[in-house]
Amino acid sequence: xxxxxxxxxxxxxxxxxxxxxxxxxxxxxxxxxxxxxxxxxxxxxxxxxxxxxxxxxxxxxxxxxxxxxxxxxxxxxxxxxxxxxxxxxxxxxxxxxxxxxxxxxxxxxxxxxxxxxxxxxxxxxxxxxxxxxxxxxxxxxxxxxxxxxxxxxxxxxxxxxxxxxxxxxxxxxxxxxxxxxxxxxxxxxxxxxxxxxxxxxxxxxxxxxxxxxxxxxxxxxxxxxxxxxxxxxxxxxxxxxxxxxxxxxxxxxxxxxxxxxxxxxxxxxxxxxxxxxxxxxxxxxxxxxxxxxxxxxxxxxxxxxxxxxxxxxxxxxxxxxxxxxxxxxxxxxxxxxxxxxxxxxxxxxxxxxxxxxxxxxxxxxxxxxxxxxxxxxxxxxxxxxxxxxxxxxxxxxxxxxxxxxxxxxxxxxxxxxxxxxxxxxxxxxxx
Numbered sequence: 211x212x213x214x215x216x217x218x219x220x221x222x223x224x225x226x227x228x229x230x231x232x233x234x235x236x237x238x239x240x241x242x243x244x245x246x247x248x249x250x251x252x253x254x255x256x257x258x259x260x261x262x263x264x265x266x267x268x269x270x271x272x273x274x275x276x277x278x279x280x281x282x283x284x285x286x287x288x289x290x291x292x293x294x295x296x297x298x299x300x301x302x303x304x305x306x307x308x309x310x311x312x313x314x315x316x317x318x319x320x321x322x323x324x325x326x327x328x329x330x331x332x333x334x335x336x337x338x339x340x341x342x343x344x345x346x347x348x349x350x351x352x353x354x355x356x357x358x359x360x361x362x363x364x365x366x367x368x369x370x371x372x373x374x375x376x377x378x379x380x381x382x383x384x385x386x387x388x389x390x391x392x393x394x395x396x397x398x399x400x401x402x403x404x405x406x407x408x409x410x411x412x413x414x415x416x417x418x419x420x421x422x423x424x425x426x427x428x429x430x431x432x433x434x435x436x437x438x439x440x441x442x443x444x445x446x447x448x449x450x451x452x453x454x455x456x457x458x459x460x461x462x463x464x465x466x467x468x469x470x471x472x473x474x475x476x477x478x479x480x481x482x483x484x485x486x487x488x489x490x491x492x493x494x495x496x497x498x499x500x501x502x503x504x505x506x507x508x509x510x511x512x513x514x515x516x517x518x519x520x521x522x523x524x525x526x527x528x529x530x531x532x533x534x535x536x537x538x539x540x541x542x543x544x545x546x547x548x549x550x551x552x553x554x555x556x557x558x559x560x561x562x563x564x565x566x567x568x569x570x571x572x573x574x575x576x577x578x579x580x581x582x583x584x585x586x587x588x589x590x591x592x593x594x595x596x597x598x599x600x601x602x603x604x605x606x607x608x609x610x611x612x613x614x615x616x617x618x619x620x621x622x623x624x625x626x627x628x629x630x631x632x633x634x635x636x637x638x639x640x641x
Contacts (some may be wrong), residue, residue: 266562291309303324342572342574365530366570367595369513375415392523425464438519440453502587513591555573
């Protein structure tokens with residue numbers, strides 16, 4: 211513990227004189243310095259929602275003058291987590307790390323004994339426990355009852371589409387309303403019909419701009435889950451086995467969809483292509499509302515759930531990994547980190563996260579009020595996700611790191627290469 215001695219501008223001689231004059235010894239006044247904690251996160255980009263998250267972090271220090279929060283921002287969560295993982299390799303860890311769904315670092319932190327078990331703090335504070343969505347415990351509490359991560363927002367996702375383009379391409383029902391694909395066969399047929407319309411009209415647009423993230427994190431899991439019971443079991447409970455046929459059918463369909471795609475290098479470029487009206491579909495979560503609302507095509511955009519092989523709709527309602535805290539020798543520092551986590555789950559902060567950054571809050575009470583915002587595109591997207599026939603979790607919440615690595619390294623090549631598909635199936639242990 212560090213202390214700062216307050217001398218009130220007295221000289222050493224003056225102090226000695228006062229001590230003699232007082233005749234009762236000399237008392238030095240002390241005060242505790244603010245405890246310093248470090249937060250690493252990936253909200254260093256230019257989106258307004260990133261700036262709001264940094265404001266939320268700054269406001270924590272303002273509301274807690276006995277704590278000084280040093281916020282270290284990186285351009286995105288991937289860079290932040292990679293930096294923290296490098297620290298783990300040399301026996302170090304930031305006091306607080308926002309993983310923002312990149313869960314692999316949690317296993318690394320736990321194995322090295324550096325991650326703080328949050329459950330004792332949760333159990334001693336029933337009010338705080340009520341501010342944590344039940345899905346967090348369902349997803350992240352281990353068999354021993356430990357909990358090492360809590361997110362400030364949930365991962366809810368369907369996909370975005372340009373309704374005007376679909377209407378122009380004749381993808382409508384008998385009433386002239388947009389006809390959302392109910393099966394993956396219909397999705398492929400829709401892509402083909404749109405491509406025919408593009409070719410006929412000569413417009414400089416594409417059906418998709420599929421980057422690696424859309425394919426590996428959104429399309430692959432939901433297509434696999436939509437392949438009947440075996441597919442759902444493979445996507446949600448891989449420890450019980452992965453069905454080879456479901457994986458092969460999934461990869462075949464994704465390969466067809468990719469044939470209608472314009473190449474892009476990253477998710478940022480894919481988002482830009484959609485917002486500029488250059489693509490018809492964009493596969494990403496409800497949190498993209500800010501970006502699509504700022505588009506000149508925003509009046510054309512709408513949200514939908516994913517199809518399945520038997521026609522039921524699927525969406526993601528998942529609890530991603532969130533903040534992890536470092537073990538501390540200094541209990542005052544540990545309690546400061548816990549206070550930060552409670553602050554992020556508080557009603558006030560959760561409302562700001564929901565209504566100013568378009569993320570689904572982790573706090574159940576605030577979560578329940580989001581869908582009521584009927585006049586916003588965000589509210590429409592949230593209600594769409596809620597209304598899906600089936601809700602699934604993201605692969606990062608249910609697959610172990612080794613299997614995620616296989617998808618990350620093999621899937622894109624497997625879309626065009628049967629040999630690479632065989633390698634991927636083998637490495638997944640699919641049967």
